[in-house]
């Protein structure tokens with residue numbers, strides 16, 4: 344369904360969502376970077392930005408969270424306090440980019456294939472995503488090489504595309520989006536069908552992720568993995584900013600008679616990520632870890648979860664301290 348949301352109605356829309364009990368996340372300038380934060384005041388939302396430092400991943404997959412707590416009773420029986428979906432607030436995310444919306448779908452595929460990850464599912468089900476299309480891009484963006492574009496609708500409940508006068512062409516895409524529309528019906532006006540493409544950022548196509556997917560069937564032992572990874576220091580920054588990276592560790596913190604188990608982000612780029620208790624490490628060197636990163640995103644995930652694990656946001660290149668550029672590496676693979 345297509346609607347029009349006037350710029351002048353956005354603040355009322357925001358206040359309505361607050362009144363309706365929603366916790367709202369949106370991009371905010373923290374003084375140095377644009378980050379998705381809980382927003383209490385509409386004026387704090389930044390609309391004019393290209394991409395946030397972190398994606399919205401953290402809202403559904405926190406970098407650290409307790410899975411359960413336990414307490415030993417006087418008779419040594421253990422009382423377990425499991426994760427409860429009731430602890431998750433109804434949340435609305437405003438202003439993420441279309442690539443990040445698809446990143447959340449990649450996480451959903453990972454966390455809900457085979458055995459569903461209860462905390463992820465609870466957070467996902469209670470979160471609605473009002474995405475805003477990109478009207479600007481930067482040199483590291485390559486969504487169009489990843490099967491997407493600056494106005495992709497996948498993963499969004501409502502997609503807003505900025506048009507003339509700062510108004511928004513609103514695509515209502517899911518049941519969650521329809522519920523938001525119905526609860527704020529007076530603010531969404533009728534809109535004619537328009538060609539939204541003329542408002543979108545132009546992002547050059549640099550390679551084809553489907554060709555990468557095919558190539559990976561034959562280049563596992565190619566020297567390119569060593570060549571590409573020589574700079575990599577295994578810091579893991581690329582995984583932490585990636586909207587589609589889902590590596591995590593599970594650890595226990597025991598305080599004697601009580602404690603908790605927690606889950607925290609991890610990275611396949613870390614040297615000890617795959618180390619076995621015996622001391623053997625099947626990915627001993629960085630080239631094997633870099634190869635794993637590319638294979639997981641472009642070969643294993645499409646085969647197993649039917650989604651690519653890279654949405655072309657370019658954040659890994661933005662943050663890499665040694666200037667590893669995934670887009671250039673993928674172009675190299677594309678040309679092999």
Ligand code: SF4
Nearest residue numbers: 575576578579581663
């Ligand atoms: S951010 Fe750069 S140096 Fe750090 S692990 Fe990723 S590719 Fe390697």
Ligand code: SF4
Nearest residue numbers: 585653654656657659
């Ligand atoms: S691998 Fe890099 S470009 Fe691809 S989605 Fe992750 S951070 Fe973005």
